[in-house]
Amino acid sequence: MSLFVRMRLSFMMFLEFFVWGSWYVTMGTFLGANLGAKDQEISLAFSTQSFGAIIAPFIVGLIADRYFHAQRILGVIHLLGAVLMYLLYSSEDFSGFFPVLLAYMILFMPTLALVNSISFNQMKDPAKEFSTIRVWGTIGWIAAGILISALAWDSADGLESGLLGNTWLMASIVSLVLGIFSFTLPATPPRASSSEKIKLSELLGFDALALLKNRNYAIFFLSSVLICIPLAFYYQNASPFLTEIGVENSTGKMTIGQISEVLFMLALPIFFSRFGIKKTLIVAMLAWAIRYVFFAYGNADENVWMLLVGIALHGVCYDFFFVSGQIYTDAHAGHKYKSSAQGLITLATYGVGMLIGFWAAGQISDYYLISPGLHDWQSIWLIPSGISVLVLLFFILFFKKEKIYPQNNPS
Known part of the structure; x- marks a missing residue:
């Protein structure tokens, strides 16, 4: 793998997990402080991850593996995700927030498999090479958390003034960047023929x-x-x-x-x-x-x-x-x-x-x-x-x- 390809894949991982870490850690606090959500509503919001994980195999298996290049699907999803993140930033109550979050997570969870697929497609020895790429995802998550605290969005004053809601705007902007950047990633064509019989199992x-x-x-x-x-x-x-x-x-x-x-x-x-x-x-x-x-x-x-x-x-x-x-x-x-x-x-x-x-x-x-x-x-x-x-x-x-x-x- 060339250094240029390695850098692009590392940046992809960084942005992927920066987007997720921008809002996921603080969502429970945001829902309670900004939208006045109850504990059951907060648990319902977090459960969207599980719904996304259950639906993800259909998106990756039916679409990414058979019809379109993985990097293009990744780009489209994150462009749509940027719009949905902005809608979450603009939400004023939980009833308007939840369906948008559910739609976002159904789209987002398959991207975890897509970034892996794009990376593996460029590697001769994934066992040795993948960890050095994937670690940048963890660094991206860390960077998002440190930035939120550095800007004091999660401080007492930040919560009182509603600044924690800016996490969704930040996620929207970074998702937009990743969406555009994804179209520059190495080509990852479908692995299976669209004419092959699809097995639900x-x-x-x-x-x-x-x-x-x-x-x-x-x-x-x-x-x-x-x-x-x-x-x-x-x-x-x-x-x-x-x-x-x-x-x-x-x-x-x-x-x-x-x-x-x-x-x-x-x-x-x-x-x-x-x-x-x-x-x-x-x-x-x-x-x-x-x-x-x-x-x-x-x-x-x-x-x-x-x-x-x-x-x-x-x-x-x-x-x-x-x-x-x-x-x-x-x-x-x-x-x-x-x-x-x-x-x-x-x-x-x-x-x-x-x-x-x-x-x-x-x-x-x-x-x-x-x-x-x-x-x-x-x-x-x-x-x-x-x-x-x-x-x-x-x-x-x-x-x-x-x-x-x-x-x-x-x-």
Whole structure:
């Protein structure tokens, strides 16, 4: 890959995740402060990610893989996304906000696969080259969070004056830039013939259900769905929680989670090869439980370190479980079900698991609402911690120690 191509792909990743990080982290805070949304409405807004993840295989499988160049679809989606982001910036109530957000996420979620496809198409050895491109996406997410806090949009004064709404305008502008830039990316033609018969089971990854015949993989699959329930609490509640208890520059501080994600991504291969899949996944689930305990007992004063450690554990939680899970899934799938298996695990986690999690987080947050803008956060955070412990115990009891062999079905 030439340096020029590498730079263009890195910039694409940077913009892709800058757009997402511009609004996703602070959306819960924005909805409560700017639109007066209730906890159930906030959970409904976050669930649009799950709806997008469920619908994404149809868009990528039916359109991108068969009819149009991936970079052109990416460009069109982000141009439309810029318009939708501006409409969200202009929204005055939740009833007008939600349908626009739903339309946006149905369009946006497939772009996560499209940017990967465009990148892989230029690589001779994705295993070695992709991480150096993908890391710029994480840097883009970090940059968005730091910029929001640097501009004080998430400060007490910023919330009072409605400045947090500028995140949507920023996302709109960057989405416009990415939309135009996408048409300059390397050509990524359709991978399949438009005349080939389309199988719904392949689009949704249902062909890979045969993998569930393996007891260990079935236990891992169910654990993946269940662990997404406490994960949804973090995405939905972390920003409102930190803002409500008075943590300054909370959005910037939350980028510590993405910084740790980069570091633990580098540590993962060493840990994985030395301790194996079971211990790696156990460490991830244990980190989830500890993180929420720290959130439950931390505060904005003398125990702020607990909140910062809890945020920093995001790297362990995400990389050690989801990235390891992708490797484990690839090892079990072999060549026959490689794409279907990854599609199925994504549908199950980001689709089904987090959909349940966002709903549960909304119901529990509303239950522990003391007064408008004031929650019993200790009780709220102890619930996902408890769920994490239960999933951990289930996994330890039923998942047998196993060595994995990449590119093959292990016996």
